[in-house]
Amino acid sequence: MTEAARKALAAALLHPASIFAGLIAGGFYGWIDRGGTAVIEPVGQLYLRLLQMCVIPLLFTAVVTSLGRLFSNGSARRHVGRFVALVAVGLTLSGGLGLAVGEWGEPGAELQQQARRVIGDVVFRAETSADAARAGDPASIADIAIGIVPENIFLALSNGNMLAILFFAVLFGIALGSIERERSERALGLFESFYETFIRIIGWLMYVLPLGLFCLAYSQVSAIGIPLLVSMTRLVLLIYAGCLVLVVLSFLVIRLRLGGGFLRPVAALREAAFVAFGTSSSFAAVPAALRGLKNGLGLDRNVVDLVMPLGITLNPPGSVFHFAIATVFLANLYGVDLAAGQLAFVLVASILAGIASAGAPGVAALSMISLILVPLGLPVEVAIILLVAIDPIVDPVLTVVNVQANAATTALLGAPSHTLAAPVVDET
Amino acid sequence: MSRFVFSRPLLFFLLLLPLLAAAAQAADVPAIERIRQKGVLTVALFAEDVPPFFYADADGKLRGIDPGLAGDIADKLGVRLVFNRAATTFDDVIGEVAAGRADIAVSLLSDTLDRAVQVGFSRSYVSVRQFLLINRLELGKLIADTDRRNAAASVPMLLDDPKARIGVIGGTSYVGFLAEDFPRAVAVEFDTWDRMLAAVKAGELTALMYDEIEIGNWRLADPAGALELRSFHLAGHLDTIAIAVNRRDRDLQDWIDLYLTKIEASGFLAALLDTYLYTADRMPTHD
Numbered sequence: 001m002t003e004a005a006r007k008a009l010a011a012a013l014l015h016p017a018s019i020f021a022g023l024i025a026g027g028f029y030g031w032i033d034r035g036g037t038a039v040i041e042p043v044g045q046l047y048l049r050l051l052q053m054c055v056i057p058l059l060f061t062a063v064v065t066s067l068g069r070l071f072s073n074g075s076a077r078r079h080v081g082r083f084v085a086l087v088a089v090g091l092t093l094s095g096g097l098g099l100a101v102g103e104w105g106e107p108g109a110e111l112q113q114q115a116r117r118v119i120g121d122v123v124f125r126a127e128t129s130a131d132a133a134r135a136g137d138p139a140s141i142a143d144i145a146i147g148i149v150p151e152n153i154f155l156a157l158s159n160g161n162m163l164a165i166l167f168f169a170v171l172f173g174i175a176l177g178s179i180e181r182e183r184s185e186r187a188l189g190l191f192e193s194f195y196e197t198f199i200r201i202i203g204w205l206m207y208v209l210p211l212g213l214f215c216l217a218y219s220q221v222s223a224i225g226i227p228l229l230v231s232m233t234r235l236v237l238l239i240y241a242g243c244l245v246l247v248v249l250s251f252l253v254i255r256l257r258l259g260g261g262f263l264r265p266v267a268a269l270r271e272a273a274f275v276a277f278g279t280s281s282s283f284a285a286v287p288a289a290l291r292g293l294k295n296g297l298g299l300d301r302n303v304v305d306l307v308m309p310l311g312i313t314l315n316p317p318g319s320v321f322h323f324a325i326a327t328v329f330l331a332n333l334y335g336v337d338l339a340a341g342q343l344a345f346v347l348v349a350s351i352l353a354g355i356a357s358a359g360a361p362g363v364a365a366l367s368m369i370s371l372i373l374v375p376l377g378l379p380v381e382v383a384i385i386l387l388v389a390i391d392p393i394v395d396p397v398l399t400v401v402n403v404q405a406n407a408a409t410t411a412l413l414g415a416p417s418h419t420l421a422a423p424v425v426d427e428t
Numbered sequence: 429m430s431r432f433v434f435s436r437p438l439l440f441f442l443l444l445l446p447l448l449a450a451a452a453q454a455a456d457v458p459a460i461e462r463i464r465q466k467g468v469l470t471v472a473l474f475a476e477d478v479p480p481f482f483y484a485d486a487d488g489k490l491r492g493i494d495p496g497l498a499g500d501i502a503d504k505l506g507v508r509l510v511f512n513r514a515a516t517t518f519d520d521v522i523g524e525v526a527a528g529r530a531d532i533a534v535s536l537l538s539d540t541l542d543r544a545v546q547v548g549f550s551r552s553y554v555s556v557r558q559f560l561l562i563n564r565l566e567l568g569k570l571i572a573d574t575d576r577r578n579a580a581a582s583v584p585m586l587l588d589d590p591k592a593r594i595g596v597i598g599g600t601s602y603v604g605f606l607a608e609d610f611p612r613a614v615a616v617e618f619d620t621w622d623r624m625l626a627a628v629k630a631g632e633l634t635a636l637m638y639d640e641i642e643i644g645n646w647r648l649a650d651p652a653g654a655l656e657l658r659s660f661h662l663a664g665h666l667d668t669i670a671i672a673v674n675r676r677d678r679d680l681q682d683w684i685d686l687y688l689t690k691i692e693a694s695g696f697l698a699a700l701l702d703t704y705l706y707t708a709d710r711m712p713t714h715d
Contacts, residue, residue: 113652116652116655117651117652119652119655120650120651120652120653120654120655121651123654123655124647124651124654124659127654127658127659128659333655334564334565334656336565374568374571374572375572376568377565377568377571377572378565378568379564379567379568379658380568381564381658382564
């Protein structure tokens with residue numbers, strides 16, 4: 001193959017049109033084939049594992065190097081306070097939107113008898129299957145808080161306990177940034193090399209993204225139970241509408257902060273959005289988002305490498321929105337009126353549950369809704385069964401929100417590199 | 429007064445003697461012989477239908493596991509089958525047999541120790557599992573009120589609480605099961621299943637306790653019901669079902685035990701249970 005042909009092929013594979021085509025074709029084929037082609041799902045799983053393989057070391061090295069650099073040049077402190085404030089504002093906004101959309105759209109209220117029958121049947125079957133007993137175990141805030149500190153960092157790394165890994169990485173980065181510069185420099189250089197290596201591996205994987213998304217979209221679509229989906233249409237549509245609002249809001253924030261056309265952030269972050277939508281894994285989308293923020297939008301590298309990994313672990317506006325609207329749905333389903341005080345509680349509890357769920361995988365993340373529902377006396381077991389059932393259809397768009405909102409947070413904190421050339425000015 | 433004059437009570441007793449002897453002889457006639465002489469086997473059956481154990485089909489004919497067994501027993505004895513459906517509670521079904529108004533009872537009867545004082549029981553021909561049907565919102569309130577330390581408590585532990593009201597049908601073995609399993613909960617007795625179900629739906633009860641038969645019937649009749657109510661299998665609790673026989677009729681009880689052993693071996697019992705109980709649409713839970 002000539003050099004020119006190789007370049008043309010690479011450009012074609014990385015082109016957004018082929019990525020989009022892979023996603024749509026996979027979804028469409030999954031819809032008509034209903035899981036009939038057994039080979040597609042394992043290939044999709046293989047691709048997802050390849051993407052996730054590098055995520056933990058990538059996040060670790062990104063946080064350590066960026067914190068180390070920011071601390072050794074003294075510009076870290078001003079980011080911390082703003083990061084916390086932005087996360088608080090963002091999560092409150094998305095939780096509030098979830099409640100507002102829920103109160104306005106009233107999902108779950110006045111369901112048709114047929115829909116109640118379908119939902120009742122799904123709940124009954126799920127509860128009589130073997131693994132139902134565990135679903136209702138309520139999570140406790142204290143246990144989650146204790147779990148943030150790893151007992152053994154290698155255990156946390158091998159279990160993929162993201163909150164614990166992040167806690168350790170932050171401490172490690174700060175410590176590394178505060179020892180003598182000439183000693184820390186070598187370690188930082190080493191971590192940077194590792195970081196670049198992981199980014200390179202991910203870069204290779206992007207060439208097969210269209211195929212990977214085809215396989216993943218195929219298995220996601222065939223996992224959807226159509227009758228249940230029809231019964232819960234209103235909730236699903238409202239979730240999609242709310243997510244659309246949040247994503248557009250994120251792009252607007254980036255555009256307002258960085259200037260340029262509205263399409264500039266869209267162009268820079270579309271790859272991350274496709275990966276997030278296709279894989280339903282915000283961590284898998286991090287490398288693409290890092291690339292888009294640094295190369296496409298020209299944000300400060302240290303800020304991007306710190307804020308994006310932190311945000312993706314600690315700041316899940318999509319999950320908070322999801323928990324808030326799902327709580328309203330369940331209250332409507334049981335004809336329970338939530339008073340103003342209870343709505344305020346739901347907002348706060350959704351934020352806590354969202355943060356707690358960010359570090360937990362799959363169904364365990366959804367079960368964090370018990371933090372909201374148990375004090376309200378609403379049946380957690382039904383909520384989890386129904387959320388698990390609609391998860392394949394709503395998780396992709398919620399993941400896009402989680403990724404894009406954190407890209408917006410990063411943009412707000414990391415103005416383009418040239419404006420950060422003299423950070424000391426702000427300190428004095 | 430002559431020594432040979434009988435006192436009146438004594439005379440009365442002597443006149444009665446032949447009658448008493450006849451009665452004693454009647455009791456000594458083996459039950460199977462007595463039934464064959466009559467040509468009729470009288471089987472006590474609870475007054476209301478409880479599908480799939482006993483219910484009238486579209487033509488008004490009694491069908492189900494228990495009529496199937498009773499009919500086969502009558503055939504094997506070579507007599508006609510007559511049902512006695514006077515009893516309006518399950519305990520009354522036992523009463524019909526104890527009082528001799530029925531030869532046996534094949535009527536989804538739990539062979540509890542209390543009942544075995546009144547009547548004899550055959551070996552058990554089927555076991556049904558005990559279930560709770562819980563109002564989800566009431567359980568949610570109970571969990572919300574529970575101390576945080578006990579939040580991970582199992583459902584049965586949560587329900588053994590003075591704030592929990594649990595329904596049972598009066599005159600069933602479940603009155604005893606409830607007192608045994610949930611001593612701290614408030615027991616509420618009902619006379620019909622429909623009224624009890626309505627109460628748990630309305631939130632007047634936290635839960636009701638009954639067998640998988642009625643819970644399965646509820647599920648078939650109301651597929652949307654699982655949204656409001658949660659069925660919960662009480663693991664380790666088997667409700668063994670047996671045929672009741674009058675305590676005096678030892679020969680009949682032995683004969684029925686032998687009969688049940690034989691139909692178990694021949695596959696007739698399994699076929700009967702498969703036809704009515706273990707059908708796909710009843711969807712027995714898998715543990």
